[in-house]
Amino acid sequence: MNNKIIMKNMEQPGYTGSLKDYEAEGGYSALKKALGEMSQDAIIEEVKKSGLRGRGGAGFPTGMKWSFVPKDTPKARYLINNADESEPGTFKDRAIMIRDPHLTLEGQIISSYVIKCNVSYIYIRGEFYREAEILERAIKEAENAGYLGDNILGSGFDHRIYVHRGAGAYICGEETGLIESLEGKRGWPRIKPPFPALEGAFGCPTVVNNTETLANIPFIINNGYAAFASIGVERGTGTKVYCISGHVKKPGLYEFPMGITLKELIYDCADGIRDDNNLKAVIPGGASMPVLTPGEIDVKMDFDSLAKIGSHLGSAGIIVMDDKTCMVDACLNLSKFYAHESCGQCTPCREGMGWMKSILDRIEHGQGEPDDIDLLLEITNNIEGRTICAFGEAGAWPVRAFVTKFRSEFEEHVKQKKCVLAA
Amino acid sequence: MITLTINDSEVSVEPGTTIISAAEKAGIVIPHYCWHPALSIAGSCRLCLVEIEGAPKDVIACGTPVTEGMVVRTESEKIKRDREIILEFLLLNHPLDCPVCDKAGECQLQDYSFEYGTSHSRFKEEKRVPPFKDLGPNIMLATTRCILCTRCTRFMDEIGGDAQLTVISRGSNSEIAVPEGRQLEHPLAGNVVDICPVGALLDKNFIHRTRVWNLSRTPSVCGECSAGCNTYVDSSLDKIFRIIPRTNEEVNGHWICETGRYGNKAYEDIERLTIPKVKEEQTLKNISWNEAVKTASDGLRKYQKTKNSVAGLISPGALIEDAFAVKEFLSTAVNSSEISGLFYKPDKEDKSFRGGFIIKGDSTPNQEGLQLVFGMDKPDINGGSIMSRIKSGNIKALYVVHNDLSEISQSILDVLAKLPFLIVEDIVLSPVAKLADVVLPGATSFEKTGTFINYQKRLQLLQQSVNAPEGVKNTWDIVKRLASMQNHHLKWNSYGDVFMQMAKSYPELKGLTHFKIGASGALLKAVLQTAGSSP
Incomplete structure (x- = not known):
């Protein structure tokens, strides 16, 4: 498969991710080009035209995000590489960190140069202990080679990167929760405005970019925006690293141009469903995104196509479930996660997530009542749009989608007063 | 705009x-x-x-x-629905134990649920019942009732300047807590109880003692230091149950300190003087008010012929009206202009907090007020002028107003002991009262309506929140009786009357009455400005 951007190096036999290996593949040529020949504005333009959208989940245009940082401010500016990859079903950033750490580092240094920031951070999920060590090592290598530190490549640009480990909270992947945590506080998302681009870490303009997003930057600089924009679909340019897990024969990471169909990913890449069972449900974009039914898998896996059918690309964490899977149990499983990870700050999320979990728990264990199903739907409506951050939606959408699309299975649980799929 | x-x-x-x-x-x-x-x-x-x-x-x-x-x-209908939704969420795990909750009656969860909520619950699950927590010497957390508004944690950090409260755990298990190994123990801690919108944070000194709807609320001013924080005194049947802050952005913001909050406690278990006493053969004996006033008057008459041989000494815990009443009495009835205060020099520094709240080093409420009444530019420490004239034998008789629990130093007591004739108005048989020839039962600042002047030179009204015990009289009343024994008629019948008379003779108070002072007090202008001299 040609056209790989993120996994191009790491899939080469014998590639270790060391600086030497990375340089042998042309690594840090983009940094040289950016610092040597390109102005900040030119890079922003290039990235804007490339159509690159954030790979963390929301798909916000990266170049535009950078352009929100005030050009003339006496304050320091910060960039944060969001490596808090915690969305269930998502494991792409981790692979980049382990197998090609310099790719995201190079993107991070270039992006920091763009917003004129001299210190940037990698906020890494607390459980990623080994990954943090690898990144620390890679940063050392880059410092020794002059890609980090003072006067990088003689350009006059100084930059340092620090790795900051999280303490095990999903919410710290939300950019303002992340910033609070980075500042040493409880990871509670902030109310907006102000947005981080104006007032982020330590009260200064801050950009938070996902690890995979940053890993795309060197390609765009090296090959130009047109090369990137020619890959994928309209408003969904470039490639995407899809994470396939669940009941497939070959789970794993697959990088393809955006717009490959979900069906292709499941049946051609991952080799179909385990034991050749029937597909029952598939979550396309990490646990928060509304589940799809087998009838919906012809959808193209890009931002707009999924949005059109009421789901989202999210982090492209694809979780496949076969027909042996209880939908109530699956929904309960997700719901437990969201009840556990709700930061507890705002009322609808703090109380709503636990309530939904309890109701689902009763239904799954034979104590559901007929009005519970509509109540669940109403709770999702009551949470959505009333919370401080998008976690409210992240916890409400999956429940709403499972209950709506598999309602008869929920009703059957209530009627028979037991799990209808339990062995 | x-x-x-x-x-x-x-x-x-x-x-x-x-x-x-x-x-x-x-x-x-x-x-x-x-x-x-x-x-x-x-x-x-x-x-x-x-x-x-x-x-x-x-x-x-x-x-x-x-x-x-x-x-x-x-x-709008949409917003009404929003409120129903939020209130439903907030009540899911709430125990609805209003019958035994001290906040009942002044609880915003009750009030908003009543006004904006629904009357039924759809919650069939078991409620979360985390145990109550003892947070510190004065405050406990009824954890089940907490709605995690975090006013308390923000207060401790932003106003108290010491984040003694935090949130632990996550989701619906989130709880307010003190960091491990610490306590909620801070000069401003009690304010978290006042700003808690529900019955979660409770003052251990208040719990289960009364229902709030039985309390009468009186606007007052704290007497524990010269900051003059504005307060409400909540009482029932002449018993004070709590003191809480009354918002005054010019003085104390929304807050009071622990000393002020529990300022009434010291007055709770004291044995109040309710019967006047006179000294007979070195012991104080109970006597009727009429006889006490007569004894006092006779005593003064012995010395008042010589000008300035009778003097007054006022505690800075007294009202300005008290000081003025005594001053008037001295000048009209006993031929004296000798009056001073038990002014003292603060032995500690002002203490200010992150949010700007200040506890003054001067732990008396009214030194500024006494200075105004006596026409002093600076405090006459320990009534020094009077002391020296007692020692020199010029002053033979003294009228002391000491209606608080402030301590009078031994050196002053030693001087007062030498006086030929001493009248002390006090609330307990204090060391100074024990020296007196006549002891008159006085009233505390909670028992009268009058004014203090704080360190900013702000005149503030405190209103009577409880009745004084039977037998106790106000200073204006006592000196009026004493004056009339000398055939001088002081015309006042209340502290309000005393103030009105004062306002006529002090340009700083011109045009003011108790009613005109206003809820946030009146900042007294310099005399020259009040006099209206053109620049």
Whole structure:
């Protein structure tokens, strides 16, 4: 498969991710080009035209995000590489960190140069202990080679990167929760405005970019925006690293141009469903995104196509479930996660997530009542749009989608007063 | 200025104003829990959601700045539904133990549920029942009732300057807690109880003692230091149950300190003087008021012929009216202008906190007031002028007003012991009262209506919150009786009358009466300005 951007190096036999290996593949040529020949504005333009959208989940245009940082401010500016990859079903950033750490580092240094920031951070999920060590090592290598530190490549640009480990909270992947945590506080998302681009870490303009997003930057600089924009679909340019897990024969990471169909990913890449069972449900974009039914898998896996059918690309964490899977149990499983990870700050999320979990728990264990199903739907409506951050939606959408699309299975649980799929 | 429309009324406010404050200006109340005017914006309770024309979703009124031409609705069907939803969420795990909750009657969870909530619950699950917590010497947390508004944690950090409270755990298990190994023990800690909108944070000195609807609330001023924090004294049947802050942005903001909060405690278990006493053969014997006044008057008459041989000495815990009444009595009835205060030099520094709150080193409330009455530029420490004239034998008789629990130093007591004749007005048989030839039962500052002047030279009114015990008399009344024994008639019949008479002779008080002082006090201008001299 040609056209790989993120996994191009790491899939080469014998590639270790060391600086030497990375340089042998042309690594840090983009940094040289950016610092040597390109102005900040030119890079922003290039990235804007490339159509690159954030790979963390929301798909916000990266170049535009950078352009929100005030050009003339006496304050320091910060960039944060969001490596808090915690969305269930998502494991792409981790692979980049382990197998090609310099790719995201190079993107991070270039992006920091763009917003004129001299210190940037990698906020890494607390459980990623080994990954943090690898990144620390890679940063050392880059410092020794002059890609980090003072006067990088003689350009006059100084930059340092620090790795900051999280303490095990999903919410710290939300950019303002992340910033609070980075500042040493409880990871509670902030109310907006102000947005981080104006007032982020330590009260200064801050950009938070996902690890995979940053890993795309060197390609765009090296090959130009047109090369990137020619890959994928309209408003969904470039490639995407899809994470396939669940009941497939070959789970794993697959990088393809955006717009490959979900069906292709499941049946051609991952080799179909385990034991050749029937597909029952598939979550396309990490646990928060509304589940799809087998009838919906012809959808193209890009931002707009999924949005059109009421789901989202999210982090492209694809979780496949076969027909042996209880939908109530699956929904309960997700719901437990969201009840556990709700930061507890705002009322609808703090109380709503636990309530939904309890109701689902009763239904799954034979104590559901007929009005519970509509109540669940109403709770999702009551949470959505009333919370401080998008976690409210992240916890409400999956429940709403499972209950709506598999309602008869929920009703059957209530009627028979037991799990209808339990062995 | 920015002009916006809230519920069909136009409001103009400064740029940067939030919707909730703009609405307040327009007289529109938007219900809220986490927002507090003196704290940072949390935006977490979500009760203040309002509708903005053209906005994709409802926004929090507390955290959304107004924009020109914004059209806000706070009472639409959509917003009413929002409030029902938020209140339903808040009550899910709430124990609804209002019958035994001390906050009942002044609880915003009750009030908003009554006004905006629904009357039924759809929650079939088991409620979460975390144990109550003892947070520190004075405060406990009824954990089940907490709605996690975080006013308390923000208060301790932003106003107290010491984040002794925090939130632990996550989701619906989140709880307010003190960091491990610490306690909620801080000079301003009690304020978290006042700002808790529900019955979660409780003052252990108040719990289960009364229902709040049995309390009468009296606006008052704290007497524990010269800051003059504004307070409410809540009492029932002449018993004080609690003292809480009364907002005055010019003085104490929304807060009081622990010393003021529990300022009534010292007065609770004391044995009050209720019967006058006279000294007979070195022992004090009970006597009727008429006889006591006669004895006092006879005693003074022995010395008053020589000018300035009778003097007055006033505690700075007394009202300015007390000081003036004694001063008037001395000058009209006993031929003396000798009066001073038990002024003292603070032995500690002012203590200020992160949010600007200040506890003064001067732990008396009215030194400024006494200086005004006596016409002193600076405090006459320990009544030094009087002391020296007692020692020199010029002053033979003294009238002391000491209606508080302040300590009088031994060196002063030693001087007073030498006096040929001593009258002491006091609330207990204190060391100074024990020296007296006549002891007269006086009233505490909780028992009278009058004024203090704080360190800012702000005249503030405290109102009588409880009745004095039977047998106790006010200073104005006592000196009026003494004067009339000398055929001088002081015309006042209340502290209000005393003040009115004072206002005539002090340009700083010109035109003021108790009623005209106002809730936030009256900052006294320099005399020259009041006199209206043109520049």
